[in-house]
Amino acid sequence: MNLKQLAKELNLSISTVSKALRDSYEISHATKQLVLAKAKELNYQANPFASNLRKQKSKTIALVVPEIANNFFSQAINGIEAIAQDKGYHVLIYLTHEDAQKEKAIVNILQNGRVDGIIMSLSHQTKDISHLQMLHNQHIPLVFFDRAADNIKVPKITTNDFQSSYDATQLLLQKGCKSIAFLSFSDHISIIQQRMQGFLSAMQTTNNSDYTNWIVPCGIDNSVNYTIIEQLLQQPHRPDGIVASVERLAITAYEVCNQIQIQIPDQVKIIGYTNLQTAFLLQPSLSAITQPAYEMGCEAASILFRLIEQKGVAFIAQETILKSVIIERSSTSTV
Amino acid sequence: MNLKQLAKELNLSISTVSKALRDSYEISHATKQLVLAKAKELNYQANPFASNLRKQKSKTIALVVPEIANNFFSQAINGIEAIAQDKGYHVLIYLTHEDAQKEKAIVNILQNGRVDGIIMSLSHQTKDISHLQMLHNQHIPLVFFDRAADNIKVPKITTNDFQSSYDATQLLLQKGCKSIAFLSFSDHISIIQQRMQGFLSAMQTTNNSDYTNWIVPCGIDNSVNYTIIEQLLQQPHRPDGIVASVERLAITAYEVCNQIQIQIPDQVKIIGYTNLQTAFLLQPSLSAITQPAYEMGCEAASILFRLIEQKGVAFIAQETILKSVIIERSSTSTV
DNA sequence: TTGTTGTACTAAAACGTTTTCGTAAATATT
DNA sequence: AATATTTACGAAAACGTTTTAGTACAACAA
Numbered sequence: 001m002n003l004k005q006l007a008k009e010l011n012l013s014i015s016t017v018s019k020a021l022r023d024s025y026e027i028s029h030a031t032k033q034l035v036l037a038k039a040k041e042l043n044y045q046a047n048p049f050a051s052n053l054r055k056q057k058s059k060t061i062a063l064v065v066p067e068i069a070n071n072f073f074s075q076a077i078n079g080i081e082a083i084a085q086d087k088g089y090h091v092l093i094y095l096t097h098e099d100a101q102k103e104k105a106i107v108n109i110l111q112n113g114r115v116d117g118i119i120m121s122l123s124h125q126t127k128d129i130s131h132l133q134m135l136h137n138q139h140i141p142l143v144f145f146d147r148a149a150d151n152i153k154v155p156k157i158t159t160n161d162f163q164s165s166y167d168a169t170q171l172l173l174q175k176g177c178k179s180i181a182f183l184s185f186s187d188h189i190s191i192i193q194q195r196m197q198g199f200l201s202a203m204q205t206t207n208n209s210d211y212t213n214w215i216v217p218c219g220i221d222n223s224v225n226y227t228i229i230e231q232l233l234q235q236p237h238r239p240d241g242i243v244a245s246v247e248r249l250a251i252t253a254y255e256v257c258n259q260i261q262i263q264i265p266d267q268v269k270i271i272g273y274t275n276l277q278t279a280f281l282l283q284p285s286l287s288a289i290t291q292p293a294y295e296m297g298c299e300a301a302s303i304l305f306r307l308i309e310q311k312g313v314a315f316i317a318q319e320t321i322l323k324s325v326i327i328e329r330s331s332t333s334t335v
Numbered sequence: 336m337n338l339k340q341l342a343k344e345l346n347l348s349i350s351t352v353s354k355a356l357r358d359s360y361e362i363s364h365a366t367k368q369l370v371l372a373k374a375k376e377l378n379y380q381a382n383p384f385a386s387n388l389r390k391q392k393s394k395t396i397a398l399v400v401p402e403i404a405n406n407f408f409s410q411a412i413n414g415i416e417a418i419a420q421d422k423g424y425h426v427l428i429y430l431t432h433e434d435a436q437k438e439k440a441i442v443n444i445l446q447n448g449r450v451d452g453i454i455m456s457l458s459h460q461t462k463d464i465s466h467l468q469m470l471h472n473q474h475i476p477l478v479f480f481d482r483a484a485d486n487i488k489v490p491k492i493t494t495n496d497f498q499s500s501y502d503a504t505q506l507l508l509q510k511g512c513k514s515i516a517f518l519s520f521s522d523h524i525s526i527i528q529q530r531m532q533g534f535l536s537a538m539q540t541t542n543n544s545d546y547t548n549w550i551v552p553c554g555i556d557n558s559v560n561y562t563i564i565e566q567l568l569q570q571p572h573r574p575d576g577i578v579a580s581v582e583r584l585a586i587t588a589y590e591v592c593n594q595i596q597i598q599i600p601d602q603v604k605i606i607g608y609t610n611l612q613t614a615f616l617l618q619p620s621l622s623a624i625t626q627p628a629y630e631m632g633c634e635a636a637s638i639l640f641r642l643i644e645q646k647g648v649a650f651i652a653q654e655t656i657l658k659s660v661i662i663e664r665s666s667t668s669t670v
Numbered sequence: 671t672t673g674t675t676g677t678a679c680t681a682a683a684a685c686g687t688t689t690t691c692g693t694a695a696a697t698a699t700t
Numbered sequence: 701a702a703t704a705t706t707t708a709c710g711a712a713a714a715c716g717t718t719t720t721a722g723t724a725c726a727a728c729a730a
Binding site for chain 2: 043045046047048049050052053058060063067068069070071074075077078081082085090091092093094095102109111112113114251254255258276277278281282283284285294
Binding site: 012013014015016019025026027028031050052053054055056 | 679680681682684685
């Protein structure tokens with residue numbers, strides 16, 4: 001069922017029907033009623049491709065994220081989808097699987113007008129951002145959330161990573177930790193760097209040689225991370241506190257402690273960035289730095305839609321910083 | 336940059352360029368080279384809407400799921416996306432938020448050719464399936480995974496729900512449970528019914544009045560579920576075993592036990608359907624019936640693509656049943 | 671009367687592809 | 701040499717919309 005058929009049924013021209021359907025002032029009330037009724041009767045829906053082609057708009061956005069089987073991202077996507085559905089937009093989802101090559105390939109495909117805008121969180125590998133620059137040059141609206149690229153002037157939704165990491169580290173210090181390890185995840189993604197800086201900054205407040213810190217670089221391979229953390233905790237002078245920069249590392253740290261029989265929080269206290277909904281049910285319950293993932297998604301989508309609909313160029317290059325909350329549980333308690 | 340401009344640059348006709356790009360036999364090797372080189376140089380990419388309109392194909396599928404902030408669904412989506420990316424398909428994602436009305440609205444929108452096929456898991460509310468029947472009538476390829484509609488002849492990917500539930504219940508019985516509660520989630524979704532039947536069937540093997548069973552209907556509201564389970568466990572003759580039909584209910588059961596100080600597994604043993612990656616870190620570690628979510632996603636996508644590409648109508652109405660695995664942990668151990 | 675304005679409609683162009691059909695030149699077949 | 705076939709390309713239609721540019725007709729003003 002297309003416009004032509006519908007028009008024939010109504011004994012009207014294609015243009016009249018088209019205009020009636022979009023409530024044009026050129027069409028009389030009476031014919032509008034007729035057209036609407038017939039369209040409903042015959043279950044007419046405009047072909048989106050013809051529409052998109054003609055209007056040069058797709059009412060579709062792309063969502064490019066590292067992974068989805070991850071509490072932070074799935075909650076954020078939930079927020080993005082909620083806003084998109086409300087606004088009548090469609091959402092294409094692409095996973096980079098933390099692979100910079102894949103990210104580049106995906107972004108290249110998105111340059112041909114398939115989408116009106118893009119929401120992204122970078123792969124942890126991504127260093128070269130030429131593919132993103134190209135998007136920007138083509139004036140395709142782009143918004144980052146969480147993992148943003150530094151050197152590109154587009155809106156970014158992040159959390160107070162420096163501060164939350166600083167506070168979490170202070171919490172460990174206050175609970176008596178003397179040597180704390182920071183489990184890092186990537187050394188060039190901005191938010192992880194900030195978390196690291198917050199950690200280091202807190203450590204520096206203890207201007208005292210009694211206090212030591214480790215920066216422990218981890219990656220996406222869980223078994224490699226396991227070994228790294230195992231070795232860390234099997235040293236003679238092992239840390240008595242751990243700040244995990246991402247959820248997965250907090251979980252792996254728990255696993256290691258479980259396996260090699262190190263008591264949390266007696267022998268090592270752990271706090272980590274996590275959106276785990278079962279953090280309070282873990283053994284022991286996990287102290288968490290929790291990002292407002294859903295809200296970040298909503299915010300990212302809202303800004304993207306404003307950008308697409310051009311309501312003020314003032315939004316360009318604006319940084320929105322939401323606050324993470326720190327929830328103290330048993331994994332950082334004193335004995 | 337479009338075909339017309341590219342053709343002008345090359346002093347060739349639009350049709351020649353188009354054919355060269357799709358490697359048609361009508362075009363000489365030499366010109367193909369020329370065209371390809373120029374296309375690359377000018378970063379030409381075909382407009383997808385023009386292409387889709389002309390070809391009446393979109394290389395896009397829709398994924399309609401109840402929620403995403405959920406370990407089962409996010410893992411399944413991961414599998415679906417992996418296959419789709421591999422096949423060069425795009426994935427539109429729609430969340431119903433367990434709302435049958437929203438599901439209907441979404442499905443209606445998908446009837447206009449926007450997608451070549453649909454992968455779905457039903458909202459737990461969905462009873463009326465007329466919207467799905469309409470899709471089917473319009474010959475839009477459709478595949479269900481996990482939560483499928485009974486009365487519609489399309490491929491379905493599910494797990495051995497009856498058997499896994501039966502086995503889980505047998506495990507509880509074997510561990511000494513006498514009265515077991517089944518926390519249900521929806522009374523008309525097929526897979527939940529099967530899980531319930533598996534439970535009841537296992538209970539019937541104990542042909543003995545010493546054994547009792549509860550079917551406890553729960554919903555999507557966590558706080559309501561909390562109250563229901565709390566009341567269940569505060570009865571004088573409370574159950575000494577629980578089978579949770581979905582992850583959320585297992586977690587809520589843990590919460591309740593935590594709160595009202597009922598010891599797992601001493602006072603009540605718990606086993607549940609879950610894809611929680613931290614099940615083994617819970618206090619106590621949670622015995623799980625784990626569905627092969629990623630594999631289910633891959634399978635659903637593979638079948639949908641075969642359907643789309645018409646490689647054999649033999650796939651229509653085929654049911655694929657993968658096996659869940661039961662992992663016994665502390666929550667079902669004997670004291 | 672003539673000219674102006676407004677209303678309600680239609681014809682046709684445009685969006686950017688893909689594909690069918692036609693054709694000139696080159697090559698092969700008789 | 702005459703005919704048939706192949707090769708390599710171009711013109712034009714088609715996909716289904718939206719929108720611009722008309723155009724009758726009626727209502728109104730001068």
